[in-house]
Every structure is written in C-alpha cells, then in structure tokens.
Amino acid sequence: MEHHLISEKTVERLILYRRILLTIDPEKQKNIVSHQLALLTGVKSPQVRRDLMVIGYSGSPARGYDISSLIESIGHFIDAPVKQGIALAGVGNIGRAIIDYFKGRRPKLDISAIFDIDPEKINRVLHGCRCYHIDQMEAIIRAGKIHMGIITVPADSAQSVAEHMIRAGVTGILNYAPVKLVHPENIHVENRDITLVIEKVAYFSRQVR
C-alpha cells in the first residue's frame, strides 16, 4: 500500500468522512453519493470524490459509495494495524478533560500512559489510567512502544517534556502548551493553542459584520 504523498488536509477530511458515515444507521441507508457526504461534512462534492480517489476507493456511478465498505477502506488507511498507545504528560485541567473524554472513543487508540510531577497525582488511578512520575516517562514509552504523545504541561516545561518524548521514540506530538516546540523535522507536531484560536475567531467575528 502506498501512502506517503497524502496531504494533512486530506487526512483530516477522511477522518471527518468516517466520523459522519458512522453516524448513519446502516439499516436505513446503505449507499451515499458524494454530494450528500459533502453536505454533511461541509466540503464540496468534487473534493469528496478527489479525497476518496487518493485512497483508491471506487464508488459506483449512479449509486454512489457503499457506506460500510467505505468506512472500512478509510479505516484501513487511517487506523493503526494494531491498537496504538498514547502518552499524555500533565494531568491538569485540559489533560484530565482529554483523558476522560477520549477513553474508549476510538477502538485503535488508547491513552495508555499518563505522567505528572505532582505527588498528589502520582500513583493514583485517574479515569482508569495510573499516573506515573514524569521521570519514568522515557522508560515507560520505550517499553510500551508508544509513538504519540500529548503535552498538557505548563508552557515552561513543554520543551523539556517534548525532548524526553522524542528521545524515547515518539514521532507525533499534540501540543496544548502555548510554545513553539523545537524538534527534528521528521517529527510531526500539531499545536492546539487555545488563546491563539480565541483571538483568531474574535478577529474574524469582527470582519464578518
């Protein structure tokens, strides 16, 4: 299978398509046409067709796409072949919200190791996940063959936590701290800076009027 030249945007949309397709009752509807999937996801229909072309999925003219096999094809493309563990550092407000919310939501992904420095949290089990001291992180990530990390520590610890994660073999990081992480360019880093996005939406809310 040949997936390297696929854009981030396409990956995001594929994930979105699957999410929407999963909400459709398979008893009620077996097929979907590009125009309807477009409507449900807020993209244009040629875009939907192009994205599905990218993963080599073919529909049928005049009948559209078979929902269940499309879900499966997207899964083949997007999902890990086996369950993939995720490490999370910083069990504070957002850290806890994410752990709580994400638990059990994607069958192939699991926040399987969480870390903090607060003695109150260490060794306690939160949402079914035991919290370890950050000093144990490298060893546990290595042992668990974990390749993705979520950073929800305060800004001034984020770079150091990222370096430990990368040293232990993490290749994808989701960073909630409002700092630009310095990292090797082969590491995928996604920043979710809440202050930044609030400012952005505030800006556009004023342009619109």
Place this chain on the structure above:
Amino acid sequence: MEHHLISEKTVERLILYRRILLTIDPEKQKNIVSHQLALLTGVKSPQVRRDLMVIGYSGSPARGYDISSLIESIGHFIDAPVKQGIALAGVGNIGRAIIDYFKGRRPKLDISAIFDIDPEKINRVLHGCRCYHIDQMEAIIRAGKIHMGIITVPADSAQSVAEHMIRAGVTGILNYAPVKLVHPENIHVENRDITLVIEKVAYFSRQVR
C-alpha cells in the same frame, strides 16, 4: 482601514508573532530581523516579511523591525478597538478549563457570559463569572453586544446552541463539539475537534518512522 482580503493563515501567524514578541525583554532587545522572528515562530523569513507587508508594517533595512511598534501595529490590526465580550455555553470539563485558563490573558478579550442547563451550576460564580441558564443566553448576548461564542456543550446540543447564538448576533463561533455546525456562510466557525486531531497525529506519527 482595509482588512478584508487577509487569509486565515496570515492572521494566525500575526497572532503568533505578537505572542513571541511579547516574550522578548524590551530592555535587552529593541529590534528584530525577519530571520530571527522566523526562527522563533517556526516559519520562513520571506513569509514573515510578506505577512508584515500585508498589514502595511515597514521595517528598516539593515536594522529590521522595531519590536514595540510592531507589537502595536499587530494589535491595531488584530485587536478589537474596545474590549470584546465572549459567551461560552457548556460549563463542563473543557468549558471550565478554558474559562479558568483564559481569564485575564488577553486584555481586549473577556469571557463575560457563561451558560449551562445544570441547576447545580446556574447562578453560581465560576472563576469570577456568573453562570446563567441557557434560556437566558439570547437576551444576555444581545444586551452585551457579544459577537463571539464558544461551544463546549455535548454534541447533541451544539447545533441548537449555535443557532441561538447566531440569532442573538454572534458572528464567530469556536466549536469544541464533534459535529459539523450548519450555519450561514457569513458566520465564521472554527472547529476544534479533539478526537479528530488525536487521530490525525496518530496517523502521521506512523508515517514518520
């Protein structure tokens, strides 16, 4: 003033530039060259220059940009002329994390009205903000001339909450619920879907190896 043709990406970067510039001690450094700002923010230097060109800010050859006047120029461009109120609906895990975290962080932006349906929360003051029943939202948004909303309610209430917000005059929405909101196209909607971004980073973490 002429700002309509400015791209979302440029706006995001401008906000980022300002954030970084604000961390520089004005006693120690008065000027900055595009190359350094690029390094600190992780973009390329021609991109920095182009972005500043877009807002009509000029530097000086051989000396770069004056940090304090650049901060001010970005502020002129990005910030509301007066303090702008923000409404937040759904005072649960992420809702509370955002309220708590954002309080006082941007001088021109204030989460000034929060809403829920849980009787335990209504009329209580959380992080200095009184929580009202969602039924009062339209009236309060209208009265407060609020133009931006944050949605952190469960997925099945998100569309209805969005419609109330829009009806009351909101033109920009930051949506954390994992649903595609249906909305008039002049409304700016930004989706922050945590499950989606976790899946995305997990995907790329596997491509990288």
Place this chain on the structure above:
DNA sequence: GTAAGTTTGTGAAACATTTCACAATAGTTG
C-alpha cells in the same frame, strides 16, 4: 564620504489545493 555588509520589500516562480467540467459508466424504465 564611500565602500562593504545587512536586511527589507516585492515581483515572479514554484508549489499546493480546490474547483470545474465532462466523458465514461452504471442503473432504471418502458
């Protein structure tokens, strides 16, 4: 005061992504 050394500002090129538009194709109907 001029030469050397930087850095900006920006047209133009390169690259990326989206959208158009239509031939090919499958299904449906009489």
Place this chain on the structure above:
DNA sequence: CAACTATTGTGAAATGTTTCACAAACTTAC
C-alpha cells in the same frame, strides 16, 4: 435492449500560498 438519468473519476483550469531572488535602502566602519 435502447434511451434516459444520475453519478463517478479525473484531466485541466483556477485559485491560493509559499518561497525565491534580487534591487533598493539603511547602517557601519574606515
């Protein structure tokens, strides 16, 4: 089974974004 309809798959165009590359401009040093 032929005509009609609807939808796919996809080259090509359009649009959007980033990067290059270099003249013009300012600073510094001698």
